[in-house]
Amino acid sequence: MPSNVSYGQKASWGLTLAAWGGLLFLHVPILIIFLYTLTPDETTYTFPLPGITFKWFGVALQRTDLWRALTLSLRVAAVATVAALVLGTLAAAAVYRSQFFGREAVSFLLVLPIALPGIVTGIALRTSIGALDIPFSYWTIVVGHATFCVVVVYNNVLARFRRMQGSQIEASMDLGANAFQTFRYVVFPNIATALLAGGMLAFALSFDEVIVTTFTAGQQTTLPIWIFSQLTRPRDRPVTNVVALFVMLITFLPIFFAQKITAQSADTEGGSK
Amino acid sequence: MTGQTQSAIRFENVSKYFGNVKAVDQANLEIRDGEFFSLLGPSGSGKTTCLRMIAGFEVPSSGHIYLYGQDVSNLPPYERDVNTVFQDYALFPHMSVGDNIAYGLMVKGVPKPERMKRVDEMLELVQLTGYAARKPSQLSGGQRQRVALARALINHPKVLLLDEPLGALDLKLRQQMQVELKAIQKRVGITFIFVTHDQEEALTMSDRIAVFNEGKIVQVGTPAEIYEHPATAFVAGFVGTSNLVSGEVAKRITGREIRFSIRPEKIHLGTMDTNIEADSYSADGVVRDVIYLGLYTRYLVELNGGGDLVVVEQNLKTTSMDVLKVKGQAVRLHWKKEHIREVGGS
Numbered sequence: 203m204p205s206n207v208s209y210g211q212k213a214s215w216g217l218t219l220a221a222w223g224g225l226l227f228l229h230v231p232i233l234i235i236f237l238y239t240l241t242p243d244e245t246t247y248t249f250p251l252p253g254i255t256f257k258w259f260g261v262a263l264q265r266t267d268l269w270r271a272l273t274l275s276l277r278v279a280a281v282a283t284v285a286a287l288v289l290g291t292l293a294a295a296a297v298y299r300s301q302f303f304g305r306e307a308v309s310f311l312l313v314l315p316i317a318l319p320g321i322v323t324g325i326a327l328r329t330s331i332g333a334l335d336i337p338f339s340y341w342t343i344v345v346g347h348a349t350f351c352v353v354v355v356y357n358n359v360l361a362r363f364r365r366m367q368g369s370q371i372e373a374s375m376d377l378g379a380n381a382f383q384t385f386r387y388v389v390f391p392n393i394a395t396a397l398l399a400g401g402m403l404a405f406a407l408s409f410d411e412v413i414v415t416t417f418t419a420g421q422q423t424t425l426p427i428w429i430f431s432q433l434t435r436p437r438d439r440p441v442t443n444v445v446a447l448f449v450m451l452i453t454f455l456p457i458f459f460a461q462k463i464t465a466q467s468a469d470t471e472g473g474s475k
Numbered sequence: 476m477t478g479q480t481q482s483a484i485r486f487e488n489v490s491k492y493f494g495n496v497k498a499v500d501q502a503n504l505e506i507r508d509g510e511f512f513s514l515l516g517p518s519g520s521g522k523t524t525c526l527r528m529i530a531g532f533e534v535p536s537s538g539h540i541y542l543y544g545q546d547v548s549n550l551p552p553y554e555r556d557v558n559t560v561f562q563d564y565a566l567f568p569h570m571s572v573g574d575n576i577a578y579g580l581m582v583k584g585v586p587k588p589e590r591m592k593r594v595d596e597m598l599e600l601v602q603l604t605g606y607a608a609r610k611p612s613q614l615s616g617g618q619r620q621r622v623a624l625a626r627a628l629i630n631h632p633k634v635l636l637l638d639e640p641l642g643a644l645d646l647k648l649r650q651q652m653q654v655e656l657k658a659i660q661k662r663v664g665i666t667f668i669f670v671t672h673d674q675e676e677a678l679t680m681s682d683r684i685a686v687f688n689e690g691k692i693v694q695v696g697t698p699a700e701i702y703e704h705p706a707t708a709f710v711a712g713f714v715g716t717s718n719l720v721s722g723e724v725a726k727r728i729t730g731r732e733i734r735f736s737i738r739p740e741k742i743h744l745g746t747m748d749t750n751i752e753a754d755s756y757s758a759d760g761v762v763r764d765v766i767y768l769g770l771y772t773r774y775l776v777e778l779n780g781g782g783d784l785v786v787v788e789q790n791l792k793t794t795s796m797d798v799l800k801v802k803g804q805a806v807r808l809h810w811k812k813e814h815i816r817e818v819g820g821s
Binding site: 373374378 | 530531532551552553557559561562563565567568569570579581582584625626630764796
């Protein structure tokens with residue numbers, strides 16, 4: 203990307219200032235969270251810090267409610283992601299490969315949950331799950347998350363299918379490969395990076411989801427909900443900050459890698475023509 | 476297998492509809508073992524659909540297709556001993572050239588040492604020795620074309636299908652590949668079925684040609700038969716250039732109510748005092764246009780009393796100065812009676 207900026211023309215100082223201002227506004231609050239994981243003062247945000255301590259990391263480690271929330275979140279995100287990978291790929295393949303009645307409608311309905319406010323999805327799910335007399339549980343959270351995770355995978359994979367030369371599949375079958383072999387040796391390598399990127403994004407989305415979870419969870423507390431509930435307990439604020447930092451890392455890394463991967467494959471595909 | 480009369484491919488009343496569109500209409504065709512056979516026609520004439528039905532990508536709506544006597548009409552592509560060179564080559568971008576070529580063997584479970592040996596043989600056949608490790612994106616169009624050919628031939632198919640494989644190449648490379656394809660076909664001895672809309676390409680390469688128009692096979696024959704004895708006005712017009720003469724003009728020239736075609740190179744350009752032999756037809760007219768094309772010159776002659784004819788003469792003794800002077804002059808055209816072809820409707 204730096205190679206693109208080879209116009210030899212410098213941005214005006216006003217634009218530079220605005221850009222840096224924007225970046226600082228977005229990221230300074232995150233630094234503040236990091237800063238206040240180190241404060242010895244447990245209730246207020248005083249600056250400068252009265253001292254530096256790492257004890258809150260220890261306290262966080264001891265909290266079993268926190269660990270339960272974290273494992274639940276990881277389990278939900280993992281299963282929702284797997285479901286999204288399978289369903290999203292199948293849906294993308296169907297929409298790409300075949301013409302059927304209602305194809306456009308299916309495409310639209312799949313994308314809808316991500317456009318719809320989470321609160322609407324949440325209420326809708328709660329009402330229908332309640333009406334069906336299904337007890338709220340781990341699985342209802344997973345289903346709730348899958349609704350918007352599928353879209354992410356679907357969009358990524360469909361875009362990749364559209365860039366893929368369709369005759370490759372015919373060539374594979376022509377050379378004697380059955381449907382399974384064609385998927386394994388030709389289709390999968392073509393969409394692998396799209397799956398990885400879509401899957402990581404889906405995981406990150408699920409991991410920090412609050413609204414839909416609030417409506418679809420029973421007694422369970424996922425990590426974001428746990429953090430949310432901590433707001434009312436000012437005494438534990440530094441612990442919450444430690445957890446927030448942790449969540450940030452868990453969601454940031456997948457998104458970072460997802461971007462790297464898609465950027466890379468875009469480069470190689472651009473080079474092939 | 477039973478003898479030389481065994482046909483490689485046989486179409487028996489094959490039709491194919493896409494919705495209400497009749498892509499192929501009652502096609503009957505017999506392609507012989509070891510032949511270089513071309514399916515020639517304008518786009519949308521049904522030739523590619525026929526090829527795709529042989530490959531198994533399309534299933535006939537009615538009729539049967541036989542591959543060496545076996546009815547393959549409903550077999551999936553991977554159960555037919557037929558391989559295809561695609562118009563866009565369809566190479567697998569994530570695999571090396573070697574892996575692309577070995578693909579057919581790999582999915583059949585041929586062990587790796589054997590695969591590598593056969594890949595080397597194929598690379599030699601298409602003159603790409605040493606390219607096995609490259610990626611398709613690192614090759615030129617002509618080289619990709621060769622890889623596609625090697626990949627399709629490695630399984631030793633009974634029939635090789637080629638879907639306008641030379642369309643994307645520039646003229647010089649295309650002519651070179653025409654010669655090479657023909658040589659490779661001779662070497663491997665496999666039946667080649669070649670789809671093209673380029674009549675010159677079909678005439679150059681084929682043992683026999685089927686001419687398609689609007690979903691129907693209008694003529695099957697050797698290049699010479701098709702060129703010299705076009706069965707219909709369409710074939711006469713599509714294969715090479717041809718003058719099609721009908722109605723009043725035809726009657727005036729021949730004295731009969733017929734419709735005939737005459738190739739431009741068979742017509743001689745004479746002066747008004749030329750004597751016409753009994754075995755020839757003639758027509759008088761004025762040269763309206765002269766196009767000097769180096770090797771030969773094309774004249775457009777407007778006949779007295781309506782109609783016009785295109786005449787082509789080689790520039791054996793004439794220069795551009797000489798031929799351009801002919802424009803506007805009155806001429807007497809004459810040609811041997813045996814050179815006209817009476818043709819039916821379209």
